[in-house]
Amino acid sequence: MATINYSVDPTLAALDALHTQASSHDAxxxxxGASLIGQECPRRVWYGFRWALPRSFPATSYRAIQDGHRGExxxxxxxxxxxxxxxxxxxxxxxxxxxxxxLAGHFRGHLDGIxxxxxxxxxTPHVWEHKVCNETKWAKLVKLIQTHGEKAALIxxxxxxxxxxxxxxxxxxxxxxxxxxxxxxxxxxVSCRTxxxxxxxxxxxxxxxxxxxxxxxxxxxxxxxxxxQCKTCDYYALxxxxxxxxVNCRTCAHSTARLDEARPWTCERKQSAITGDQAGCHHHAFxxxxxxxxxxxxxxxxxTGMITFRRKSDGATWDNGIxxxxxxxxxxxxxxxxxxxxxxxxxADDVLASxxxxxxxxxxxxxxxxxxxxxxxxxxxxxxxxSRAWEGDERRRKTLAAxxxxxxxxxxxxxxxxxxxxxxxxxxx
Numbered sequence: 001m002a003t004i005n006y007s008v009d010p011t012l013a014a015l016d017a018l019h020t021q022a023s024s025h026d027a028x029x030x031x032x033g034a035s036l037i038g039q040e041c042p043r044r045v046w047y048g049f050r051w052a053l054p055r056s057f058p059a060t061s062y063r064a065i066q067d068g069h070r071g072e073x074x075x076x077x078x079x080x081x082x083x084x085x086x087x088x089x090x091x092x093x094x095x096x097x098x099x100x101x102x103l104a105g106h107f108r109g110h111l112d113g114i115x116x117x118x119x120x121x122x123x124t125p126h127v128w129e130h131k132v133c134n135e136t137k138w139a140k141l142v143k144l145i146q147t148h149g150e151k152a153a154l155i156x157x158x159x160x161x162x163x164x165x166x167x168x169x170x171x172x173x174x175x176x177x178x179x180x181x182x183x184x185x186x187x188x189x190v191s192c193r194t195x196x197x198x199x200x201x202x203x204x205x206x207x208x209x210x211x212x213x214x215x216x217x218x219x220x221x222x223x224x225x226x227x228x229q230c231k232t233c234d235y236y237a238l239x240x241x242x243x244x245x246x247v248n249c250r251t252c253a254h255s256t257a258r259l260d261e262a263r264p265w266t267c268e269r270k271q272s273a274i275t276g277d278q279a280g281c282h283h284h285a286f287x288x289x290x291x292x293x294x295x296x297x298x299x300x301x302x303x304t305g306m307i308t309f310r311r312k313s314d315g316a317t318w319d320n321g322i323x324x325x326x327x328x329x330x331x332x333x334x335x336x337x338x339x340x341x342x343x344x345x346x347x348a349d350d351v352l353a354s355x356x357x358x359x360x361x362x363x364x365x366x367x368x369x370x371x372x373x374x375x376x377x378x379x380x381x382x383x384x385x386x387s388r389a390w391e392g393d394e395r396r397r398k399t400l401a402a403x404x405x406x407x408x409x410x411x412x413x414x415x416x417x418x419x420x421x422x423x424x425x426x427x428x429x
Contacts, residue, residue: 031101031105032108032208034109034164034168035164037204038159040229042207042211043221044221046214046217047238048235049212050250050290051248067184068131071132071184075189076089076113085116087114087115088114098172100172104260105261106259107208107212114174115128126177127176127177129161130179130180130182131161131182133182135183135188138188141157144156144157150193166204169196176195177193179192216289231389236389237392238293238392241392241393243294245291247279247280247327247331249267249278251280253287254268254283284327285321286307291309293312294312295311296309304323306319306320306322351396367407
C-alpha cells in the first residue's frame with residue numbers, strides 16, 4: 001500500500017513562500033540579455049524587454065538559478081586547479097564580470113569567463129560558459145556529442161545557449177566557445193566546443209536590434225493557446241489571455257526605445273531623463289497592443305496623451321491616462337472585480353478537467369482521493385502551470401484553490417477509511 005502523506009511540512013512551505021517572494025523582488029534586467037535572444041518566439045523576447053508582466057519565479061526555479069550560480073563558481077575553482085589553465089572571470093581593468101554592451105546599451109551580456117590552455121586546444125582562447133541541468137538533459141548532450149561530434153552538438157542541444165555562444169564570441173572577437181555542463185552538484189560533467197559562425201552571430205544580433213527597436217510586439221510563435229511552447233511561456237496570460245500588463249515606462253504607449261547612446265529611451269509626454277526603468281507616471285497609458293485580448297483602442301487625445309479603450313467583454317469604454325483612469329487604478333479594479341464567487345463556481349468542471357489533463361489522470365480519481373505521494377508532486381507542478389496560465393483570471397485561480405481543498409478532503413477521508421479498515425483487520429487477527 002502506498003504511503004499516505006497526512007500533512008505538509010509548514011517549515012518547507014514557508015521556505016517556498018520566501019523563495020518565491022525573493023524571486024519576485026529581483027529587479028528585472030535593464031537590457032535584453034544575450035542569454036535570452038535565442039528564444040524561438042520573438043514576441044516572448046519583446047515582452048521580456050518591455051517588462052510586460054511582473055517578474056516572478058516559483059520557488060523551484062529560484063533554487064535552480066541559485067544552484068547554477070554555485071555550480072559555476074565551483075567549476076571555475078576546479079578548472080583553475082589544473083596546471084596550465086588560465087581562466088579570467090572578471091575584467092582586470094574594472095574589476096567586474098567580463099561582458100559587453102551594444103545597441104545603445106539595450107543589448108548586453110556577461111560571460112562566465114575566458115579560458116586559455118585547454119588541453120585539447122592549448123593555444124586558442126575560448127569563451128567559457130558553465131551550465132547546470134537535470135540528468136535527462138545532460139544525457140541528451142552526451143548522446144548528441146557521441147552522434148554528431150562536439151562542435152555540432154550545441155546548436156541541436158539548446159538553440160538558446162548556441163545563440164548566446166555565438167554572440168559572446170562575436171563581441172569578444174574570439175573564434176571558439178567552451179561549454180562545461182554539470183548535473184546538480186556538478187556530480188557528472190561533460191563539455192563541448194563550438195566554432196564561431198559569423199553569419200549566425202550577425203543574424204542573432206540583427207534579431208536583437210529588430211526586437212529592441214520594434215514599437216509593436218512581433219508575431220506570436222503560435223496563435224493556438226494550447227500549443228505546448230505557449231502553455232509553458234511566462235507571458236501566456238498576456239499573450240493568449242486577458243491579463244493586464246505591468247505598469248512601468250516600458251509598457252506605456254508614450255515611450256520609445258531608440259538606438260541612440262545619448263537618448264536610449266524617449267517619452268512623447270516629454271518626461272525628463274527617462275531611462276526605461278521608471279514605474280510609470282500619471283501620464284501612463286497602456287500600449288494598445290498589450291491589451292489586444294482585453295480591450296481595443298478607439299481614440300487618442302494628442303494633447304493629453306489619453307487613450308480611449310473599449311473593453312471586449314461588455315463594450316464599456318473609458319479613458320486611460322492623465323485625466324482619465326490611471327493605469328494602476330485600472331489594475332486595482334480588475335483585481336477587485338472577481339472578489340466574490342458563487343459557492344459552486346460554474347467553472348468547476350472545466351477547471352477539474354484542466355487539472356486532470358495536466359496530471360494525465362481521470363477527474364474521478366481526483367475527487368475520490370484515489371492518490372498516492374507521487375500524484376501530489378504532479379499536482380503541485382500542475383497547479384503551478386495552471387496558475388501561471390490563468391494569471392489575471394482570478395475566477396479560475398480561486399476555483400482551482402477551492403478544488404484542491406475538495407481533493408484534499410477526499411484524500412484524507414479515504415486515508416482515514418483505509419486506516420480504520422487496517423485496524424479492524426488487525427483487531428480480528
